[in-house]
Amino acid sequence: MTASEPEQGIVRPRILVGADGSEDGLRAVRYATREALAGDAEVWIVHAVDEAAPITGLWDLVSSRDVLLRAGEAIIAEATSIVADLGLPAERVVAEVVIGRPSDVLTELSGKARLLVVGRRSLSGLERMFVGSTSVTAAVRAQCPVIVISAASTPHQTGGLRTVAVAVSTWPVHQSALEWGVREAALRKAHLRVVHVVPETIGVEGAQFVAAATAGLEEQLAPLRAKHPATSAEVEVLLGDPVASLIGVSKTVDLLILGVHHHHAVLGGSVRAVIAHAHCPVGLVRES
Structure with missing residues (x-):
């Protein structure tokens, strides 16, 4: 699914951002958008649907590919709405739902991006030493620079310290x-x-x-x-x-x-x- 196509004849660098519907993911979308606004870039929003992930409990009710894809499209719609509210023109936004493990998808697509932005879910205790697998895997395997951001540790808009x-x-x-x-x-x-x-x-x-x-x-x-x-x-x-x-x-x-x-x-x-x-x-x- 593509929310919009880039302007004809204009090639801009892309800032890739992983959107998973979490607060940290939305924080990453906001950060990527501000980077795009500052650097005349496009935002490339990707939600990865991992069909291989174990599904238990209530998730058994939404285990089909079609339902997972629709859920992904809802996440993409929320993300693109945030991007629009921040003032990035629609022609500079590309959004997709992709089948695959999130870390693998982002790693592969990072080869076509100037920057990858991922959210880090904040954990407590010893778990904090083993930060989210998607952000860590993407950080070590990405083919472009990566920014890891957490809505919990950085709830405010950054940039004020200059x-x-x-x-x-x-x-x-x-x-x-x-x-x-x-x-x-x-x-x-x-x-x-x-x-x-x-x-x-x-x-x-x-x-x-x-x-x-x-x-x-x-x-x-x-x-x-x-x-x-x-x-x-x-x-x-x-x-x-x-x-x-x-x-x-x-x-x-x-x-x-x-x-x-x-x-x-x-x-x-x-x-x-x-x-x-x-x-x-x-x-x-x-x-x-």
């Missing part, structure tokens, strides 16, 4: 994350914080290490500063626990970007912990 942070290592430098952070800050007309966290256990040579790390990151940032001279940027080397430090940073920025090395089949525990506890949307980009 600051983007990108967390990077000094070697190898998370170059893709750094480049995305600069572009995103330029698009938002926001300030950029380039953050590197050094464990406090580094000892008496900590000050020298911090100075060397700062100089190295400034060198990496220099060509990007030249390319985006109107975007203010600063390098921060923090001492402390990496997860706790980045969660602290997330309280003061509109978006926190992390680099993920492409050879990892799963997200590392530190990245998963930051996603689970962050106070802002988290962007993930695969490093080469």
Whole structure:
């Protein structure tokens, strides 16, 4: 099902968003729409119907493909209504109900998108360390950058802080994350914080290490500063626990970007912990 077709002769980048009818999914739709408005892009709303998912209890009553598809179309209709209310023209909205496992569908379609936005359902206790399977799987397998957002942790509209942070290592430098952070800050007309966290256990040579790390990151940032001279940027080397430090940073920025090395089949525990506890949307980009 397609809600509308793109304007004839105009090719815009697409922001892919997964819609599942949940509050987190709707939050993702709103976020994707604002990104599209800011970047002259299309929103590509997809609801995946997983026929292979176990169906028990009351769901036995709606197990047929036709009923599941109709339910998906209702979810799409709600999502497209939200997009229209936010002011994105109908010709810049594409919406589909697709048969397949959500993480697989989004992973495949991400190859045709500039950005993928997914909602993360907020859980409690130990479950929070194993954030929603769809968002995690899509984040590690997507062929484009991913933004994970939760309606519970970020109920308000983001952007008011006018600051983007990108967390990077000094070697190898998370170059893709750094480049995305600069572009995103330029698009938002926001300030950029380039953050590197050094464990406090580094000892008496900590000050020298911090100075060397700062100089190295400034060198990496220099060509990007030249390319985006109107975007203010600063390098921060923090001492402390990496997860706790980045969660602290997330309280003061509109978006926190992390680099993920492409050879990892799963997200590392530190990245998963930051996603689970962050106070802002988290962007993930695969490093080469």
